Amino acid sequence: MEQPAEDARIRSASGVPLPEVAVPGTAQRDPMDPAGGPDGGPDDRLGLPGGFPYTRGIRPGMYRERPWTIRQLAGFGTAQETNARYRMLLDGGATGINGVFDYPSLRAFDSDDPRAGADVGRGGVAVDLRGDFDTLFDGIPLDEVSVSLVSSQPIGAVPHLAMYVRSAERRGFAPARLAGTSQNDFLMETAITIAPEALPPAGSFRLACDLAEFALRTMPRWNPVSVSGYNYREAGADAVLEMALCLAHGQAVVRALLDRGFAAEPVLARVTFFLSAHSDFFEEVAKYRALRRMWAHWVRDELGVRDPRAQLLRYHVQTSGVTNSARHAHVNIARSALQGLAAVCGGTQSLHVNGYDEAVCIPSEHAALTALRTQYVLLHETGVAKVADPLGGSYLVEYLTDELEERARRVLERIGELGGIVAATERGWVHAELARTAFADQKAIENGERLVVGVNTQLDGDAEELDRFELPEGSLERQVAALERARSRRDREAAGVALKLVARACRDGENVMPAVLDAVDADVTLGELGRVFRDELGRWEFPLWQEC
Amino acid sequence: MGVPVVAGVLSGRKGVVAKLGMDAHWRGAIVVCNGLREAGMDVVYLGHTTPADLVAAVRRERPDLVGLSSLTGNHLQECRRLMSALDAEGLGDLRVVVGGTIPAEDRDTLLALGVDGIFGTGSRLDVIVDDVAALLGH
Structure with a gap:
């Protein structure tokens, strides 16, 4: 990518010199001297x-040092079709891969499972x-491009990572060279994207920690858990609940890995977060800032890590799909751009901006x-x-940052009183809170308390018709045929023994x-592994939802 | 703005609500369940349902209404499977509504399959309640 001249980067559009960071008194002093508040400190x-408690960001120069990673989500149909989309995005200026899987693959069902049905190749x-991963990442330098595997549920994340690692090794990329992320979030499996025959929370959490333990030992450039506040938010949480669930979950993962004998520092350096960028601009900016501060204090004050x-809370952001409207789809371009602006004003490390047809x-x-x-417009x-x-230093943003911190702390x-995030999930508290906030949000839209363009205001004009993206013809059939061929060719005895182990x-x-490797x-x-996990770790029937 | 849901307009009525296929987006389905409950309906949320599970639930619960939800684009194939399972069991007269991301061009196909009402994303709860009440003969 062509970089603008250094001078042009550090002046405003009309030529005003810009400091690396503005502080109280910047206007009165030498604006290029970043040190000091009004009293000098x-x-x-x-x-x-770049300094504790990192409210203002994780690096001194932030995007001057390194722009956020431009990581657009992609995945549909077969591995071959998605590989072509990855290449299109990389050619177009994406700087990371964000690979999403279809629902059966996320939940570890095979493409020919009767339950998989019409969902094969949809949404991912x-x-x-393993051979599907050979095709999926064909031609992509896995030691140069960081790859986020949006393997949201541990039951799928464990086999996905095993397939990714084995496939990469066959292409000459050792595990230690692989840079990327597994989403691997037990709440995704047990509260957010509820699957048929989901694992119970404790079993799902255990698989997530198994993956993390393996990656921490053999894959130093891999983030083994990405706590998915984005999805908690999409499911109904408000900003405060998103923050509290993220912190509770992130802390639980760290503590579980300390219990498995790791030192705190390598674990903390690799647990990452995935946050939403919703529409309330100032609240979102404040949310990221407050979360960084809360995490840094927890690490230093509770874990004693210096x-x-x-101490850095690192995260990826996606603009909010649930805020997008189907009626006037092109307005979503403006919506997502503004949400993306909030994400980068808040200091994200990585960003996906939604397509206008998201709804x-x-x-x-x-x-x-x-x-x-749109990402390059922002940049x-x-x-x-x-x-x-x-x-x-904005009065409003600092006020909101403090207020969100206090409210998230209470949640x-x-x-904690419920016994931590796993116990709170088992008891149905997480589900009930999400359902409550989602219902309150719908009510706020219906009674006009919250105005949404194209939903409850500015309804003039016809709904826009989009050229809908359609799955490539025959995608499902090709996937199922390849699966059957591989099953018939493999050494059945070896496969049986491997499953028993x-x-x-x-x-x-x-x-x-x-x-699993x-x-x-x-x-x-994948489906055979999923069945073994379900048989051994249990199936959770969600009696909770009857009451939600 | 907004017309409050008429309390009790669905009292004495029963609904079962299910997700189609493996679609994970439960938010809309649960919000609609709560809206129907607020209007007095007794609602059972089934979650993900195979055609056989849905037939069993209908026999067990004897609902006035089945609500199906999909946001992944699986609605045509999955509705076809479910509606034919209901027909095969002699339950074809049951009122069925579908909600979620349903493109305009698929509406006629769904209605031809025997679906009685379609509520796209952004539908208001009071409208859903009114339409369901009308459908059930209030």
């Missing part, structure tokens, strides 16, 4: 970017075998490219990348990853 609730790519690299279908090529170009045209934490305490690891409480080498399928 930085406010200890804000600090400077279908994968069944290493600055371990209707997965992104068409045109929608995906428009979203990608090159708005000036937001020139100065770290550009809204720091976090409530989760996975079952034994589940029963004996050993880390399942080594057995062997199983995918023997062409054991």
